[in-house]
C-alpha cells in the first residue's frame with residue numbers, strides 16, 4: 001500500500017503495551033516506522049526521519065530523559081513532532097514532564113483525551129483518576145477546552161495543532177477550531193486504538209502536500225470511518241478479538257488512493273507494448289486497485305489479457321478487479337468485480353464470487369450509494385466528476401452530490417471521470433479516499449507516468 005510520493009519515515013518513542021500496533025498502523029497508513037529507544041543513535045536517526053512521536057505511556061525517569069533528548073533533536077531539525085501525554089492526569093511525575101515538554105517548544109501536534117487536556121490546562125492532576133483510556137463523559141463538550149489548551153501552549157510551539165479525542169474529536173490551530181464525530185464504541189473495548197491513531201495522524205501529516213490542519217482532519221475522519229467499517233464486520237462475525245486487525249485493514253484500504261483502470265486496446269500489439277508497460281510503470285509507483293475494463297473483446301482475448309494483468313498485479317501487491325464480467329472474474333480468480341447500475345446485482349455477484357471477493361459499485365446519486373452500501377458493496381466509484389475522454393457520455397456528478405454521499409456513507413469513495421492532477425483540488429479530495437483514472441495515465445508518455453502518479457497521490 002502506498003500513500004504519498006515518498007513513504008514518510010516516523011521515529012516512535014512509544015509505550016511497550018501497544019508498540020507493535022503502532023508500527024503496523026504506520027505501515028497501513030503508508031509510512032515506515034522506526035522504533036528506537038537508544039539515545040546514542042538519536043543524533044544519527046532523527047535528522048533522517050520525517051516525523052517523531054513521543055508517547056509517554058509506561059515511562060520512567062530514564063525514558064523521560066531519552067524523550068527529552070529526542071525532543072531537542074527533533075526541534076533542532078524542524079521535524080513534525082507529536083506528543084501524546086498518556087495518563088498525565090494520573091500523576092505529578094507525568095504531568096510535570098508534559099508541561100515542561102510543551103513549554104520547551106518544537107511540538108507540532110498535541111493529541112490527548114479530555115481528562116489529560118484538563119490536567120495540562122490547569123496544571124493539576126485529576127482528584128479521581130479514571131484510567132489512561134479515560135472515556136468521554138456523555139454530553140460534555142470541549143470546544144472551549146481545546147481552544148484554551150491551544151492558546152496556552154501555542155506561544156511556545158510554532159503552528160501548534162491540538163487534538164482532543166473522544167466520541168467527538170475537537171481540533172484547534174491557528175486556522176480556528178473544528179469538531180468531528182464518528183468512530184465506534186468498539187475503539188474503547190480494546191487497548192491501543194489511541195496510540196494507533198498517533199501513527200495515522202503523523203504519517204498523513206508528513207506525507208500529504210495538503211495543508212497540515214486539513215491533512216489531520218482527514219486522518220481523524222479516516223480513523224472514524226475505518227472504525228465504523230471494522231465494527232460492522234466484527235459485530236457481524238462476533239469476533240471482537242479481530243477488531244484491531246480489521247481496523248488496520250480498513251485504514252490500509254483508505255491509504256492507497258490510486259485506482260487504475262485499463263484503456264481498451266485495438267490489437268494485441270498495443271496491449272503488449274503499450275498497455276502492459278504503462279501498467280507496470282504505474283504499479284511500480286503504487287496503485288491500490290487495478291481494474292481490467294474492456295467492452296468489445298472476445299472471451300479468449302479477455303482471458304489472455306486479464307491473466308497477464310493479474311500476474312502483474314500480484315507482483316506488486318495490487319488488488320485486481322474485473323469490470324462488469326463476473327464470469328471472467330470467477331474464471332481467472334480475480335480479487336473482485338466492479339459493477340454499475342446496468343450490470344449484474346451486487347448480491348448476485350457476491351453469491352457467485354464468495355464473501356471475500358471485493359465488490360465495487362458505481363454511485364451517481366445518494367440513493368444509488370445507499371442502495372450499494374446496503375447490498376454490501378466494498379467501495380464506491382463516484383462520478384463523473386469532470387468530463388471524461390474515455391467515457392464521453394458518462395453522467396456528471398456535482399460537488400453537492402459528492403458531499404452528500406460522503407456525509408451519509410462510510411464506504412471508501414473513489415472519484416472517477418476526467419481526473420487530472422490540476423483538476424483534483426482539495427475541494428474534491430476532502431471527500432474522497434482516492435481516484436480512478438484511465439486517460440491521465442494511459443495517454444501519458446512512459447517516462448512521465450511515475451511523476452503523474454506522485455502528483456495525484458500528493459493531493460491526498
Ligand SMILES: Cc1ncc(COP(=O)(O)OP(=O)(O)O)c(N)n1
Pocket residue numbers: 259261291293323324338339340341342343360361362380381382391414416436
Ligand atoms: C472505479 C469505477 N467506478 C466507476 C466505474 C463505472 O462503472 P459502470 O457505471 O458500470 O460503467 P462501465 O465502466 O462499465 O462503462 C468503473 N468502471 N470503475
Ligand SMILES: Cc1nc(C(=O)O)sc1CCOP(=O)(O)O
Pocket residue numbers: 362382383384385387388389390391394395416417418419436437438439440
Ligand atoms: C469508466 C468510467 N466511468 C465513469 C463514470 O462516471 O461512471 S467515467 C469513466 C471513465 C474514466 O476514464 P478517464 O479517467 O479517462 O476519464
Ligand SMILES: [Mg+2]
Pocket residue numbers: 323324338339340341343
Ligand atoms: Mg459496468
